Amino acid sequence: MSATTGPTALPCRLIGGPHARVLDDDLDDLVRSAVADAGLHGQDVVLVIPDGTRSCPLPLLVGTLHRHLSPVVRSLTAVIALGTHSYMEAHEIDQLLGVGGEGQPASLAEAYPGLSVVNHEWADPSMLVEVGTIPAARIRELSEGRLDRDAPIVINRRVVEADTAIVVGPVFPHEVVGMSGGNKYFIPGVASQEFIDMTHWVGALITSTEIIGTTGITPVRAMIDEGSRMIPTRRLALCCVVRSGTGDLEAAAFGTPEEAWAAAASIASQTHVEWLDAPMQRVIAVMPTRYDDIWTAAKGGYKTEPAIADGGEVVIYAPHVSEVSEVHHEIYDIGYHCRDYFVKQWADFQHIHWGVLAHSTHLRGQGTYDPETGQEQLRIRVTLATQIPESVCTRINLGYLDPDTVDLQALSEEPGTTVIPNAGEVLYRVRPAAGGPVEPRTTSSTGSTDDS
Template sequence: MTTTQARPGTIGGPEQVLTDDEITRFVREQLDARDLDGRSVLLLIPDGTRSCPLPLLLSAVHRALAGRATRLTALVALGTHAPMSEAHLATMLGYPEGRIQDQYPGMTVLNHEWWDPDTFVSLGTIPSSRIAELSEGRLDTGVDVRLNRAVVEHDVAIVVGPVFPHEVVGFSGGNKYFFPGVAGPAIIDLSHWLGALITSSEIIGTRGITPVRALINEAAAMIPSQKLALCVVAQSGTGALHAASFGDTESAWGAAADIAAQTHVKYLDTPVTRVLSIIPEKYEDIWTGAKGFYKLEPVVADGGEVILYAPHITTISEMHPEIYEIGYHCRDYFVKQWDTFKDVHWGVLAHSTHLRGAGTWDAEHGEHDRVRVTLATGIPEHVVVKANLGYRDPASIDVAAFEADGETFVVPNAGEVLYRLR
């Protein structure tokens, strides 16, 4: 079922912080106005790497749909992140461990089991000619659009989650919860590699319909279920909300992204030579903690350094072991040696380029990266060096000394706010 786009309902703004009552009332009003009686509803929700008051939002949605929806399911849009344990789900969603029915009676919560081929159903294909058009000539391969079958097995799919600047698509949220959130590997690889070809520093924080967003929207248009979204703009570091928008997945996302562009992008007047990016514990590996680099790369001077400080992180990625084999390299390292790397998952290649940042490679001179990336984590030095990154003992990091040295830009709670030069 498709719907005609209309102006989304929006509450709040960049200078506001909403109260719980305002949010709950807004959710109730928006859902009361929708024809959801007697229909099955799937809620697509973020995993623990995204900040937002999810217990408040999910409780408000649950109360508004209780007695109306014939079936209510929440699906964690993992993309290719690690699955969430029951303990993590209980903490994230605000219910006693093992007792979800106490907080959300009648609702089922599922991880997106992206590692299991039986998870998916095919919606059809996007032909190579259309991919070439959407990618502005960067790619010309067709793709099988596979999606978690739970989406098509419900009448209505409602995205519930935050919008942030994003290294692949420009701004996260909206239809991104379907692709790559609960999508099959082929379109995940394609969308991420398209973003990598554009480069993270170029696309991150770009408003409007980027080529990757256009691809995502094209795939989402193939979904037979009705698609709605509750897109929110979180106050970074607190979990409170600046704003919320409800409507179809494109217009609600657009309204929230316009606000996030004002709250989650900060500007510096001059480049910095060194950044100490302090990675919060919600990022449990470098695969997710790398956001502390993506959001800072644009303000680092040529030859500068970003130190990712995360003593709690002890692994690069358990879910993507290929990254240990290829290491971290700039885009051109892969593009100009494509025959060597074309069979590696393109999403892994994309992640590699995103963390290594801008650079060049040619057969004569090798690789030259614009900035240095140093890990001060619990990952052993030999693993870090093999991955083509710099190593620093996390015990040697004195945050107060860095703050006082006059040369280091120290960023606490890194990973959500994007920094750019004016």
């Protein structure tokens, strides 16, 4: 494979593989060779890095890139790809990049001399630049008829004004796009809320159950790729497959975001998807503390819902969580519902940020809504075992379980109950009744909310 984006063609290099272990020296060789061939001398370079909601040996990855980039580039900045997540505080950034703790460098300046680390300031218009517009007709084509409106592409100013931007991060099954990583670090990672809302709503129309874990170019991935190509900056990527809950690299690929992502996604689909012979009745999804609200801890539901039996239940067990979302307060008003609840009452909900509507449907899962009777029929039950009060859970259309009553050991021995530790990254699916595993469909008939 070869890349043609930018002034210098760069071959896509891949090391590791499914269930392999990439050694630090192998990663160093990969980055050293890629940087040497990329022609980055004298450039302003931006690293687009994940926030703290993903398993990732980020200090190793950023440290390796810093070691080989800092001697040759003019400036080096890391922008945290928040999408519309909460801005990270200084101490959280230190923890993210492995400084300030026992046995660690005392500061970012000591660990990464010359590197600036900043949040993607998605709520500050002065830090965003419009780089183009995808016409409504093209959006309709890319979304396979699900959406028909112009899409302005607005990107973080630091990324747009850099010579080269390098995505750095892992690839996991994802409820909106199929598999995360690659250009997704640009959109939604460092984009404005409007196009984030559009892509997330298209994913919601397809439904998380259908799209999650798909390695091909889904409609959402097609929209993201189209928008990313409008960024004038040269785009490269170091895409990784990380053993969930650890800092162990199974694979790493360096090239364009498209090629590096495809190589890593193929491996992640083999290591981060568990195929079951029968559906689970009740799941206790034990959420790590890296998920600090339901907006992110909902991944425990996204990743298990496809493998839960009709009428079954997923319990999001996160006793450290005390709020649904720090940023997106609308979720407290609309609650959690299936896709058709919103589509069939579109006039009542179209003014809400579509990303909030999408999050709602992703967690609530499959269901139907009858506008004549006002009855919503949901395929599974979703229950929170958190510090969020029962009254709030009821208000947002979720079940409640007192976390103090949860005995994980006893539940793990209970027939019909599956306890999943470190939930949120590995996807669970049931094998088809006939034949082997297949990719989830992404072109089935779904709702549409054309509003051109």
